[in-house]
Amino acid sequence: xxxxxxxxxxxxxxxxxxxxxxxxxxxxxxxxxxxxxxxxxxxxxxxxxxxxxxxxxxxxxxxxxxxxxxxxxxxxxxxxxxxxxxxxxxxxxxxxxxxxxxxxxxxxxxxxxxxxxxxxxxxxxxxxxxxxxxxxxxxxxxxxxxxxxxxxxxxxxxxxxxxxxxxxxxxxxxxxxxxxxxxxxxxxxxxxxxxxxxxxxxxxxxxxxxxxxxxxxxxxxxxxxxxxxxxxxxxxxxxxxxxxxxxxxxxxxxxxxxxxxxxxxxxxxxxxxxxxxxxxxxxxxxxxxxxxxxxxxxxxxxxxxxxxxxxxxxxxxxxxxxxxxxxxxxxxxxxxxxxxxxxxxxxxxxxxxxxxxxxxxxxxxxxxxxxxxxxxxxxxxxxxxxxxxxxxxxxxxxxxxxxxxxxxxxxxxxxxxxxxxxxxxxxxxxxxxxxxx
Amino acid sequence: xxxxxxxxxxxxxxxxxxxxxxxxxxxxxxxxxxxxxxxxxxxxxxxxxxxxxxxxxxxxxxxxxxxxxxxxxxxxxxxxxxxxxxxxxxxxxxxxxxxxxxxxxxxxxxxxxxxxxxxxxxxxxxxxxxxxxxxxxxxxxxxxxxxxxxxxxxxxxxxxxxxxxxxxxxxxxxxxxxxxxxxxxxxxxxxxxxxxxxxxxxxxxxxxxxxxxxxxxxxxxxxxxxxxxxxxxxxxxxxxxxxxxxxxxxxxxxxxxxxxxxxxxxxxx
Numbered sequence: 001x002x003x004x005x006x007x008x009x010x011x012x013x014x015x016x017x018x019x020x021x022x023x024x025x026x027x028x029x030x031x032x033x034x035x036x037x038x039x040x041x042x043x044x045x046x047x048x049x050x051x052x053x054x055x056x057x058x059x060x061x062x063x064x065x066x067x068x069x070x071x072x073x074x075x076x077x078x079x080x081x082x083x084x085x086x087x088x089x090x091x092x093x094x095x096x097x098x099x100x101x102x103x104x105x106x107x108x109x110x111x112x113x114x115x116x117x118x119x120x121x122x123x124x125x126x127x128x129x130x131x132x133x134x135x136x137x138x139x140x141x142x143x144x145x146x147x148x149x150x151x152x153x154x155x156x157x158x159x160x161x162x163x164x165x166x167x168x169x170x171x172x173x174x175x176x177x178x179x180x181x182x183x184x185x186x187x188x189x190x191x192x193x194x195x196x197x198x199x200x201x202x203x204x205x206x207x208x209x210x211x212x213x214x215x216x217x218x219x220x221x222x223x224x225x226x227x228x229x230x231x232x233x234x235x236x237x238x239x240x241x242x243x244x245x246x247x248x249x250x251x252x253x254x255x256x257x258x259x260x261x262x263x264x265x266x267x268x269x270x271x272x273x274x275x276x277x278x279x280x281x282x283x284x285x286x287x288x289x290x291x292x293x294x295x296x297x298x299x300x301x302x303x304x305x306x307x308x309x310x311x312x313x314x315x316x317x318x319x320x321x322x323x324x325x326x327x328x329x330x331x332x333x334x335x336x337x338x339x340x341x342x343x344x345x346x347x348x349x350x351x352x353x354x355x356x357x358x359x360x361x362x363x364x365x366x367x368x369x370x371x372x373x374x375x376x377x378x379x380x381x382x383x384x385x386x387x388x389x390x391x392x393x394x395x396x397x398x399x400x401x402x403x404x405x406x407x408x409x410x411x412x413x414x415x416x417x418x419x420x421x422x423x424x425x426x427x428x429x430x431x432x433x434x435x436x437x
Numbered sequence: 438x439x440x441x442x443x444x445x446x447x448x449x450x451x452x453x454x455x456x457x458x459x460x461x462x463x464x465x466x467x468x469x470x471x472x473x474x475x476x477x478x479x480x481x482x483x484x485x486x487x488x489x490x491x492x493x494x495x496x497x498x499x500x501x502x503x504x505x506x507x508x509x510x511x512x513x514x515x516x517x518x519x520x521x522x523x524x525x526x527x528x529x530x531x532x533x534x535x536x537x538x539x540x541x542x543x544x545x546x547x548x549x550x551x552x553x554x555x556x557x558x559x560x561x562x563x564x565x566x567x568x569x570x571x572x573x574x575x576x577x578x579x580x581x582x583x584x585x586x587x588x589x590x591x592x593x594x595x596x597x598x599x600x601x602x603x604x605x606x607x608x609x610x611x612x613x614x615x616x617x618x619x620x621x622x623x624x625x626x627x628x629x630x631x632x633x634x635x636x637x638x639x640x641x642x643x644x645x646x647x648x649x650x651x652x653x654x655x656x657x658x659x660x661x662x663x664x665x666x667x668x669x670x671x672x673x674x675x676x677x678x679x680x681x682x683x684x685x686x687x688x689x690x691x692x693x694x695x696x697x698x699x700x701x702x703x704x705x706x
Contacts, residue, residue, distance in 0.1 A: 170609050171609075
């Protein structure tokens with residue numbers, strides 16, 4: 001039994017390849033059925049997002065990657081393996097854990113992938129079994145740990161979200177606040193959309209050309225205003241976003257000072273995302289005015305990016321720990337069929353030998369015969385107890401698979417993949433039960 | 438018993454502050470539950486210490502410098518925990534927990550010796566005016582702690598340095614609200630305390646000029662900020678600055694009276 005992942009991602013496959021390899025939710029079970037009916041796999045999960053398509057499979061005895069590549073190549077209409085990768089066992093587990101933690105994402109630390117991994121698992125549930133259920137459970141747990149124990153997912157990574165992060169640091173939440181946008185261009189629109197998404201209650205769009213302000217305001221349910229009408233409103237807004245195409249500063253100290261004097265002590269956050277700048281830098285000197293320009297926002301983004309990079313080693317150590325835990329469980333699983341077979345074989349020997357002995361002891365009363373049978377059972381159980389415990393423990397602590405093979409050899413057992421699969425199926429229900437809680 | 442429990446409480450207060458400071462050493466958020474739990478254990482230990490004191494001495498820890506300081510630290514820690522549970526933010530622990538630990542440590546250094554406390558109705562009057570006064574001072578200290586943090590964070594935001602304070606302190610608005618609530622609560626507590634103290638002094642003809650000056654000074658300071666916030670529209674930097682400076686002044690005045698009174702052979706609070 002081996003866990004493998006076969007797939008392509010943004011690291012090696014261009015967008016047009018990834019687009020063609022995307023599986024819709026309806027295709028997933030059919031894809032896994034095909035791999036299973038070919039006899040190559042016992043379990044499977046398909047993870048298909050805009051940045052990756054990956055098949056997580058539990059192989060039978062032979063390599064399932066060829067069948068997986070054949071399937072992907074068929075969908076692509078060319079050789080998909082040229083763009084992709086195959087990872088096995090621990091590496092496959094570590095890969096999924098990194099994916100679920102956002103470490104393998106285009107934007108390192110992004111949180112969306114965690115939900116996508118969960119969805120992929122849910123959609124593939126009819127074809128996943130004990131091994132992959134546990135793997136995906138562990139991946140989601142690992143993703144949660146990485147997010148809570150490191151800063152990998154913290155901090156804005158775009159100018160827009162950095163602006164929101166800064167504004168939140170002043171106001172807590174932007175819900176219910178008032179904003180004004182100067183300008184009606186593309187950047188102004190992005191900024192407006194961003195703050196409205198944060199729950200800003202009322203927004204004013206002011207522009208030199210009123211008609212353009214009106215178009216933008218109508219699109220977003222804001223209020224359009226001429227510049228001249230907008231300046232008095234500065235006393236009432238909490239957030240001023242400036243993004244005009246003006247070649248010189250249009251917001252000077254006097255204008256803001258006049259507004260601030262009417263505002264009492266309420267803070268005013270000014271985000272100047274125009275180039276050249278719309279706001280005179282001297283405005284920053286005014287009390288309760290917080291002025292940030294593009295360089296400041298880029299500084300926030302850059303600091304956040306650096307911090308995320310610095311968190312990678314800490315995240316890697318969490319992943320290593322969780323891979324170890326998962327692999328101990330997998331190895332423990334490998335011991336189950338051997339232990340079962342060993343016990344069955346020994347009990348068969350006991351029954352045979354006790355029957356032969358009783359044949360020679362015909363004069364025994366039924367009570368005495370029971371004692372002999374009980375003796376046989378008791379001795380066998382006692383002899384088997386320690387090897388069973390040690391086999392399971394050895395399998396679980398990493399020395400396992402060699403010890404399990406040795407046991408097979410020493411006791412003349414032939415525990416096949418089928419037995420493993422049976423035990424896996426037996427655990428499947430338990431795992432599913434856990435995962436839904 | 439009281440000394441051991443006090444030691445545990447002090448350790449927990451310092452430990453909670455250290456835990457709240459972890460973001461400054463390592464770029465992860467402070468463990469909110471951990472900080473609250475350690476602070477909670479400290480409060481329980483402190484309560485045990487005070488109960489042991491009451492059991493041993495047979496009077497509430499409100500008279501005598503040591504016991505009063507310990508009780509003040511206890512009230513501050515409890516206020517801090519309540520504020521943090523409501524605000525769901527533990528960064529205030531950074532400033533307020535050491536502020537609670539210092540008087541408790543001082544109390545144990547000078548000794549938990551009670552002064553002769555009046556009994557009967559007079560004793561009840563005494564308790565009735567000291568308890569709300571302590572609550573008022575604790576709330577005032579919380580307002581000052583929030584104000585201090587506001588000023589630190591404002592400085593970082595204004596100077597466009599986005600370091601640990603920027604990342605791990607709560608938003609300015611949250612600190613401003615904590616300052617507002619704590620200042621108003623402090624004013625209510627101290628007003629009640631001062632009114633009852635005046636009634637007590639007049640009824641039992643026990644007048645101490647330094648005590649009156651300090652009590653009125655504290656009351657005026659906290660009234661200034663509460664009034665400013667409610668009627669004058671103060672908020673943000675002005676409120677933060679005023680509460681920090683006025684609380685520091687109240688502390689300094691206390692120390693000054695202590696020094697002067699002990700040099701003169703008297704006793705001040």
